[in-house]
Amino acid sequence: MSKKPKVKALNQRDLVGVFERLSKHFGKTRWWPADSRFEVMVGAILGQNTAWTNVEKALNNLRSADALTPTAILDLNHESLAELLRPSGYYNIKAKRLRNFVEWFYGQGECKQLDSRDTESLRLDLLAINGIGNETADDMLLYAFERPVFIVDAYTRRLFSRLGMIDGEEKYDELSGALGQALTGDAALYNEYHALIVNLAKDYCRVKPLCMSCPLGKHCQFEP
DNA sequence: ACCCAGGGTCATA
DNA sequence: TATGACCATGGG
Numbered sequence: 001m002s003k004k005p006k007v008k009a010l011n012q013r014d015l016v017g018v019f020e021r022l023s024k025h026f027g028k029t030r031w032w033p034a035d036s037r038f039e040v041m042v043g044a045i046l047g048q049n050t051a052w053t054n055v056e057k058a059l060n061n062l063r064s065a066d067a068l069t070p071t072a073i074l075d076l077n078h079e080s081l082a083e084l085l086r087p088s089g090y091y092n093i094k095a096k097r098l099r100n101f102v103e104w105f106y107g108q109g110e111c112k113q114l115d116s117r118d119t120e121s122l123r124l125d126l127l128a129i130n131g132i133g134n135e136t137a138d139d140m141l142l143y144a145f146e147r148p149v150f151i152v153d154a155y156t157r158r159l160f161s162r163l164g165m166i167d168g169e170e171k172y173d174e175l176s177g178a179l180g181q182a183l184t185g186d187a188a189l190y191n192e193y194h195a196l197i198v199n200l201a202k203d204y205c206r207v208k209p210l211c212m213s214c215p216l217g218k219h220c221q222f223e224p
Numbered sequence: 225a226c227c228c229a230g231g232g233t234c235a236t237a
Numbered sequence: 238t239a240t241g242a243c244c245a246t247g248g249g
Contacts, residue, residue: 048231089246133232153230
């Protein structure tokens with residue numbers, strides 16, 4: 001018996017089917033609310049393993065301090081930055097991670113320069129920053145740089161494994177690649193798909209799933 | 225009073 | 238490669 005999870009072949013029909021059900025139920029979501037692309041990236045870091053309501057408090061702190069720009073963040077010392085980030089949890093480590101990212105981002109000439117980079121090298125650069133892993137990098141690539149990547153977060157794993165479409169323990173790159181290959185599309189499609197997954201997860205698929213009213217209906221094979 | 229949230233790193237074996 | 242400890246606040 002092989003113990004390592006194999007990447008099951010995902011077929012386009014299933015992926016499209018789920019998308020259409022969610023899309024029909026939630027409508028157009030236009031996700032990742034933020035006033036700027038930079039705010040998206042900051043939110044991606046602050047959102048690591050953290051409830052979004054707490055991230056918003058930290059973002060509001062930054063906004064109130066006029067610190068939602070690269071130079072403003074670089075001008076803050078560690079203690080001041082960490083204090084603003086406090087509500088988002090892990091504030092000391094996130095202050096470091098945010099600074100690591102902003103130093104790179106500012107040094108690279110911000111979005112204006114980075115927009116001309118190809119997705120793969122951009123991704124490698126992001127992953128080389130201490131504090132940015134697969135999901136955070138893809139959050140930024142998709143929602144700030146509009147690159148067509150399929151984000152794999154806890155919600156995504158939970159949904160597709162409950163649907164029996166994946167094992168759930170696959171490695172990030174394998175899963176993201178398999179999903180992206182099965183569902184060819186542009187950034188707008190991946191944007192909307194991930195947004196719908198998050199909407200579904202927040203409303204229906206938390207620890208106690210409300211399967212009776214879940215928009216996936218009997219399409220979902222998860223038994224609570 | 226628990227449990228967990230839109231992860232990632234580092235040490236260890 | 239693969240586990241486990243660690244980071245920390247706030248809402249249910």
